[in-house]
Amino acid sequence: MSTIDQSLILLINLSKAQAVVSRRFDKLNIYGIGFTEFIILYLLHESAEGKLRRIDLAESTGLTASGVTRLLLPMEKTGLVGREADKRDARVSYATLTDAGKQIFSNTKNAAENLAAEILPPDKLKKADQLIGLLAGL
Amino acid sequence: MSTIDQSLILLINLSKAQAVVSRRFDKLNIYGIGFTEFIILYLLHESAEGKLRRIDLAESTGLTASGVTRLLLPMEKTGLVGREADKRDARVSYATLTDAGKQIFSNTKNAAENLAAEILPPDKLKKADQLIGLLAGL
DNA sequence: GCAATATAATTGAGTACTCAAGTATATGTC
DNA sequence: GACATATACTTGAGTACTCAATTATATTGC
Numbered sequence: 001m002s003t004i005d006q007s008l009i010l011l012i013n014l015s016k017a018q019a020v021v022s023r024r025f026d027k028l029n030i031y032g033i034g035f036t037e038f039i040i041l042y043l044l045h046e047s048a049e050g051k052l053r054r055i056d057l058a059e060s061t062g063l064t065a066s067g068v069t070r071l072l073l074p075m076e077k078t079g080l081v082g083r084e085a086d087k088r089d090a091r092v093s094y095a096t097l098t099d100a101g102k103q104i105f106s107n108t109k110n111a112a113e114n115l116a117a118e119i120l121p122p123d124k125l126k127k128a129d130q131l132i133g134l135l136a137g138l
Numbered sequence: 139m140s141t142i143d144q145s146l147i148l149l150i151n152l153s154k155a156q157a158v159v160s161r162r163f164d165k166l167n168i169y170g171i172g173f174t175e176f177i178i179l180y181l182l183h184e185s186a187e188g189k190l191r192r193i194d195l196a197e198s199t200g201l202t203a204s205g206v207t208r209l210l211l212p213m214e215k216t217g218l219v220g221r222e223a224d225k226r227d228a229r230v231s232y233a234t235l236t237d238a239g240k241q242i243f244s245n246t247k248n249a250a251e252n253l254a255a256e257i258l259p260p261d262k263l264k265k266a267d268q269l270i271g272l273l274a275g276l
Numbered sequence: 277g278c279a280a281t282a283t284a285a286t287t288g289a290g291t292a293c294t295c296a297a298g299t300a301t302a303t304g305t306c
Numbered sequence: 307g308a309c310a311t312a313t314a315c316t317t318g319a320g321t322a323c324t325c326a327a328t329t330a331t332a333t334t335g336c
Contacts, residue, residue: 018152062154090332
């Protein structure tokens with residue numbers, strides 16, 4: 001018998017789940033990137049022009065602007081991500097997906113999907129579309 | 139149209155959601171504790187004898203043993219948590235919930251529940267018992 | 277045009293954790 | 307009992323982030 005609300009229990013479980021998932025995804029390191037880097041590559045890959053403003057990456061990942069800056073620096077150094085100014089807004093700096101970045105994303109994608117399927121077997125997702133919607137809405 | 143599996147998308151969303159939640163729960167700081175500390179107090183409060191082995195706390199929170207040690211140290215210093223040896227196993231050190239800890243948990247609980255309800259309105263949880271199960275199983 | 281306010285990105289410093297190594301103890305097998 | 311292996315916890319060092327402050331630029335309202 002629990003003494004706190006379901007919402008809170010769910011968020012507590014969420015916190016623990018994320019820690020577990022994060023550790024499991026450390027395996028991506030063999031491809032030279034971590035989970036967060038993989039997410040960045042995915043987001044850039046999915047974007048309309050293979051580029052996104054840093055502030056958009058921050059929003060999509062839940063990181064702060066500062067966190068994105070720090071995450072992108074080594075990725076720029078290793079050539080996975082480029083940088084592009086915006087013609088109309090001097091404040092903006094785009095992160096762009098390089099060919100090397102596409103390659104790494106490609107190489108890594110299957111491993112990431114396999115990991116995800118281990119953690120969340122697809123049959124368990126039948127009724128979890130709500131979960132996706134719920135989490136995506138946060 | 140996404141180019142990766144649903145499982146992976148869900149885990150990416152999970153990661154972002156946790157970051158957002160974590161930041162929202164920073165508000166608990168006015169009670170002198172953070173979200174993780176709150177979780178510890180909750181787990182101890184729910185335990186049969188108001189005490190848990192550190193390794194159990196690590197398992198339940200998703201932290202490492204080392205993380206638990208570091209988290210509990212300031213909590214012991216402020217008196218929220220005590221420490222107790224095990225009569226039969228000299229390796230074990232229990233974390234115990236002190237009266238001060240109970241008080242803080244009590245004081246904080248409503249705030250935490252309100253925050254959780256803001257983030258996850260209870261009506262959105264109708265079919266979410268599965269979600270809880272899914273996350274708890276990780 | 278100007279000032280107030282908002283936005284985007286970066287940097288310095290701090291925080292909350294993990295990993296790896298180490299110590300002490302328990303367990304299982306011979 | 308001896309030894310190999312496993313378990314629980316702690317500590318040193320490193321990692322991945324956040325917050326706060328700053329700079330530059332854009333937007334809004336007068």
